[in-house]
Amino acid sequence: MNITQEKTxxxxxxxxxxxxxxxxxxxxxxxxKSYSRKVRIPGFRPGMVxxxxxxxxxxxxxxxxxxxxxxxxxxxxxxxxxxxxILGQPLPKNDQDREYKWDFEDQFSFSYExxxxxxxxxxxxxxxxxxxxxxxxxEETVNDRIxxxxxxxxxxxxxxxxxxxxxxxxxxxxxxxxxxxLEDGIQAEGSLRLELVDNKKILKSLTGLKVEDEITIDLQKxxxxxxxxxxxxxLNIDEETAKELKSDFRMKVKGxxxxxxxxxxxxxxxxxxPEGDVSSEEQMRExxxxxxxxxxxxHADNRLQSDMYNRALEKFKIDLPDDFLKRWLQASNxxxxxxxxxxxxxxxxxxxxxxLLENKLLKESGxxxxxxxxxALAKEKIAAQFRMYSPNMxxxxxxLNEYAVNFLQDRERANQLFEEIRSRKxxxxxxxxxxxxxxxxxxxxxxxxx
Numbered sequence: 001m002n003i004t005q006e007k008t009x010x011x012x013x014x015x016x017x018x019x020x021x022x023x024x025x026x027x028x029x030x031x032x033k034s035y036s037r038k039v040r041i042p043g044f045r046p047g048m049v050x051x052x053x054x055x056x057x058x059x060x061x062x063x064x065x066x067x068x069x070x071x072x073x074x075x076x077x078x079x080x081x082x083x084x085x086i087l088g089q090p091l092p093k094n095d096q097d098r099e100y101k102w103d104f105e106d107q108f109s110f111s112y113e114x115x116x117x118x119x120x121x122x123x124x125x126x127x128x129x130x131x132x133x134x135x136x137x138x139e140e141t142v143n144d145r146i147x148x149x150x151x152x153x154x155x156x157x158x159x160x161x162x163x164x165x166x167x168x169x170x171x172x173x174x175x176x177x178x179x180x181x182l183e184d185g186i187q188a189e190g191s192l193r194l195e196l197v198d199n200k201k202i203l204k205s206l207t208g209l210k211v212e213d214e215i216t217i218d219l220q221k222x223x224x225x226x227x228x229x230x231x232x233x234x235l236n237i238d239e240e241t242a243k244e245l246k247s248d249f250r251m252k253v254k255g256x257x258x259x260x261x262x263x264x265x266x267x268x269x270x271x272x273x274p275e276g277d278v279s280s281e282e283q284m285r286e287x288x289x290x291x292x293x294x295x296x297x298x299h300a301d302n303r304l305q306s307d308m309y310n311r312a313l314e315k316f317k318i319d320l321p322d323d324f325l326k327r328w329l330q331a332s333n334x335x336x337x338x339x340x341x342x343x344x345x346x347x348x349x350x351x352x353x354x355x356l357l358e359n360k361l362l363k364e365s366g367x368x369x370x371x372x373x374x375x376a377l378a379k380e381k382i383a384a385q386f387r388m389y390s391p392n393m394x395x396x397x398x399x400l401n402e403y404a405v406n407f408l409q410d411r412e413r414a415n416q417l418f419e420e421i422r423s424r425k426x427x428x429x430x431x432x433x434x435x436x437x438x439x440x441x442x443x444x445x446x447x448x449x450x
Contacts, residue, residue, distance in 0.1 A: 123316075131439050173187050
């Protein structure tokens with residue numbers, strides 16, 4: 001067997017494997033012998049079918065299978081032994097000028113295209129400055145959170161007149177341009193949440209309504225963002241149809257629902273905060289603000305990490321074998337049109353560059369992702385999930401270990417945890433290299449950052 005490699009570009013290579021009969025003959029003979037013991041052919045006793053007969057009937061398919069296995073093993077071993085860092089998987093190169101007899105005496109030559117990972121440098125120093133935001137819970141955010149909690153534990157009432165924040169159950173009839181019912185138009189029963197209505201003029205027309213009242217409404221104008229999605233929900237139609245709607249609707253009120261907010265009393269505090277550390281509105285506000293800021297800490301870290309990665313992609317050149325990768329994606333996903341792969345390639349390439357960046361930094365840091373790290377994170381996530389349902393009954397360690405083992409049986413989940421840990425370790429390492437300044441910012445302003 002002879003294997004050669006030819007560089008066909010900065011990040012492309014062609015590996016050619018040449019096989020002589022002596023390279024595959026023993027494997028094929030062994031496979032034929034094994035096949036003769038297993039196959040059942042009329043006229044022959046089990047296990048007594050002559051090898052020559054097996055070779056005549058199945059020889060070519062056995063030869064093809066063994067050649068494919070030999071090629072795969074040889075290529076993988078060559079890549080490992082030569083420490084080639086490849087992207088994607090090798091692509092067989094079609095050679096239409098070469099034909100084989102498959103008569104067990106052929107000399108074979110097969111070539112494979114490789115996409116090679118780029119060699120690049122990442123040099124962050126304390127001259128690279130980044131901002132880490134310390135998000136504070138402003139009064140408006142705390143008020144909104146408390147309002148939602150009170151509604152979640154409140155009671156539904158049916159007032160005589162609608163007001164902002166109510167839900168109106170109504171029938172909707174599509175109208176023609178002259179205001180009459182549109183023939184074969186949309187007729188639907190639906191619910192309209194007034195808190196979602198952005199148009200102030202339309203919102204005003206929806207307040208003070210009673211059951212059986214009728215108004216004319218332009219649903220498209222009622223909403224500012226995601227109008228098609230919201231109209232589709234109100235009328236129970238698909239978004240594409242909702243997007244094309246231009247006509248008004250006659251809306252007839254069938255009912256009004258209002259979520260009465262729960263009173264701020266001991267019963268409410270005990271339900272929302274079963275730990276028993278809240279017994280007044282002041283304590284509740286402190287608790288809610290703390291929870292909001294705790295959640296936003298992880299969002300601020302994500303923002304900082306994203307800023308670092310984007311700076312790296314701008315500052316350090318990470319080339320890719322784009323043409324090869326597109327062809328590999330097409331070969332690996334033959335059910336996806338080439339146009340779609342081309343359209344989505346930039347996102348794929350960015351994610352690949354980020355993966356290469358993280359691998360580079362992880363290696364540079366001297367850290368590694370260990371199996372015990374993955375198990376610990378799995379247990380952390382499982383325990384957190386159980387606390388949501390049974391906050392006062394933690395899982396026993398033995399049971400937690402059992403759940404973690406079962407959780408990690410799913411390869412995709414295990415890979416996700418691996419990537420999360422790798423990302424954490426890289427982030428911690430990056431923070432030791434650059435200069436980070438803290439800046440206090442309100443929750444609302446943080447959400448508006450670009």
